[in-house]
Amino acid sequence: MSIVSVINQKGGVAKTTTALNVASSWAKQGKRVLLIDLDPQSSATKAVFGDQDFECTIYDVMMNQKQVEEVIVSSDRFGFDMIPAEILLSGIDIQLAAYFGREGILRRKLEPINRSYDCIIIDCSPSLGLMTVNALIASKDIIIPICPEYFSMKGIDLILSTLQSIRTGLGHKVGVRGVVITRYRDRKIAKEVIRQVREQYGLRVFDNYIPDNIAVEEAHHMHFPVYIHAPTSPAASAYMELAKEML
Amino acid sequence: MSKTNPLFVDSTKMRGDRIGTQVEVQNIILHDGEKLFITVLGQQGQPMNTELEPMDETSYGGRVLLKHLEGISYQFVIEAGEARLFHSTIKQARAEHALVDKWEPVMEEVVSLMDLKREEIAASPAASAPSSDRKWISDAARTGQSLLEKWDL
Numbered sequence: 151m152s153i154v155s156v157i158n159q160k161g162g163v164a165k166t167t168t169a170l171n172v173a174s175s176w177a178k179q180g181k182r183v184l185l186i187d188l189d190p191q192s193s194a195t196k197a198v199f200g201d202q203d204f205e206c207t208i209y210d211v212m213m214n215q216k217q218v219e220e221v222i223v224s225s226d227r228f229g230f231d232m233i234p235a236e237i238l239l240s241g242i243d244i245q246l247a248a249y250f251g252r253e254g255i256l257r258r259k260l261e262p263i264n265r266s267y268d269c270i271i272i273d274c275s276p277s278l279g280l281m282t283v284n285a286l287i288a289s290k291d292i293i294i295p296i297c298p299e300y301f302s303m304k305g306i307d308l309i310l311s312t313l314q315s316i317r318t319g320l321g322h323k324v325g326v327r328g329v330v331i332t333r334y335r336d337r338k339i340a341k342e343v344i345r346q347v348r349e350q351y352g353l354r355v356f357d358n359y360i361p362d363n364i365a366v367e368e369a370h371h372m373h374f375p376v377y378i379h380a381p382t383s384p385a386a387s388a389y390m391e392l393a394k395e396m397l
Numbered sequence: 398m399s400k401t402n403p404l405f406v407d408s409t410k411m412r413g414d415r416i417g418t419q420v421e422v423q424n425i426i427l428h429d430g431e432k433l434f435i436t437v438l439g440q441q442g443q444p445m446n447t448e449l450e451p452m453d454e455t456s457y458g459g460r461v462l463l464k465h466l467e468g469i470s471y472q473f474v475i476e477a478g479e480a481r482l483f484h485s486t487i488k489q490a491r492a493e494h495a496l497v498d499k500w501e502p503v504m505e506e507v508v509s510l511m512d513l514k515r516e517e518i519a520a521s522p523a524a525s526a527p528s529s530d531r532k533w534i535s536d537a538a539r540t541g542q543s544l545l546e547k548w549d550l
Contacts, residue, residue: 251409283404314497319405321419321494 151264154327155289157274157282158296159312160305164332166193167366168295168389169273170228174375175393177229181268184222187235188256188285189275195234197370198225207236211259212284213245218259228375231267243280253320256284269397278312286316291325293396296347297333298340306351326353327396334359358392361385401491407465414465418496421458422449422473425500431477433457436510438470439492444511463492472510473500484509 156169166189173185186208187194195204204223210216211233222231246252260270272285286292294309296302306329317323329347334340348355360366365380372379377386410416420435427433438444449457463469469492473485483502487510490496 249408253404253408278404280404315402315405318493318495318497319401320407321416323495 151267151270152291153260153264153270153272153289155272155274155285155292155324156295157285157292157309158294158305159276159278159308160296160301161276163295163297163302163305164360164366165276165295166197166273167370168293168330168332168360169271170194170197171366171369171376171385171389172293172393172396173230173269173271174228175377175390176269176271176397178377178390179393181397182266183230184232184263184267184270185228185230186233186256186270186272186285188239188272188281189235190237190240190281191275192235192237194273195232195236198228198232198373199223199234200373204234204236207234207238209236209238209242212239212242212255212281218263222263227373227378239275239281246280252280253283254287256281257288260288278308282312283316283320286313286324287320287322289324291327293327293330294353295330295332296343298331298343300339300343302343303346303350306347306353310351328354328356330356330392331359333362335362356392356395358388358395360388360392401466407494410465412464412466415462416465416492416494417460418463418492418494419458419460420447420449421452421456421495421497423456423497423499425457426455427451427457427475431475431482434474434476435459435461436472436474437461437463438510439464440467440469446511465492467492470510471496473498474509475502481509 156165158165169185173183177183185194188208206216206221208221211218211221218233221233223234224231246255249255251258272289274282274285292309292313294306296305313324313326331340331344344355347353361384363383363385365383366376366385369376369379376383377390380386422433425433433449434446435449436444436446445461447459447461449459452458468489470487470489472487474481475483485501486503488498
């Protein structure tokens with residue numbers, strides 16, 4: 151079992167899309183997968199379940215009001231289990247500010263179910279707060295989705311600095327499994343950014359780039375993984391191959 | 398020493414608790430017979446000298462026991478036998494779970510941390526208050542000065 155966080159403090163880089171489609175591709179490949187939505191905006195939860203309300207979410211687990219097993223829901227369409235999020239997560243930093251061991255709550259809460267899954271994937275919020283720190287402390291490594299543009303380099307700087315702070319201050323070393331190129335278009339600037347990520351940061355860039363493809367957005371709208379919604383689309387095959395490459 | 402973000406402060410440790418700090422020095426290659434040490438001086442007590450072991454081709458690491466969040470001074474030293482070959486400048490930090498630094502030797506004559514007393518380090522320019530503290534002190538001084546001027550004292 152491995153726990154991996156999908157993180158980028160820059161917004162709009164297809165974090166949720168990547169988490170959902172990689173998780174569903176792993177599930178299709180026969181893995182037992184749990185997706186945890188840690189974003190108060192609940193984008194992953196809404197992409198999978200639409201506007202369905204959940205009485206129990208990751209918030210209740212973090213606040214010690216529910217056990218983790220009690221909040222897991224299954225999605226037949228996506229083929230994985232999921233822990234939904236809710237907007238109350240946005241205030242949790244204040245509620246847990248004085249809590250002893252606040253940074254390791256998620257890791258401790260996941261311990262009873264670790265062996266029930268082959269992969270646990272955490273969809274992080276773009277903001278750097280206590281929930282993101284909890285995700286990183288619970289994770290062995292991270293996946294960084296980026297759109298290949300100038301500002302994506304700044305996003306990588308931020309993440310690497312956060313990982314360093316996690317290591318220094320909290321004593322947990324988090325690895326970078328790799329960088330996922332999303333919304334890829336065959337342009338000179340995209341190739342230059344990818345080259346710099348490889349050479350300047352020494353990070354692994356996954357070979358399967360996710361093309362800028364309308365099928366991805368349509369799949370969100372229909373609440374399906376892209377490989378079901380548009381199985382012959384370039385994005386569907388790219389996500390399927392990416393998921394294999396990531397394992 | 399930089400400002401501390403409370404997000405990255407271990408809430409399970411009290412200030413002053415003993416912690417094992419993982420030290421890592423990167424970008425360093427030693428030749429035969431050379432050894433790398435870290436010398437650490439805390440708020441009280443004698444400097445501690447700890448030998449660092451190779452982690453990979455260009456980095457060395459080790460573990461030192463420190464008091465959580467205590468201000469420390471540290472220096473890296475390369476020795477061969479009894480001879481001190483190279484050393485880094487004396488730097489300041491807060492004792493946390495990891496201390497990761499790059500090897501940057503200085504060629505000028507720099508005093509060894511082992512030979513310094515706490516008061517001498519505190520008095521040296523390199524070991525002045527952390528930038529955040531300096532800013533606070535200078536801001537406070539400016540505020541005090543402006544009040545004195547305002548009230549014509």
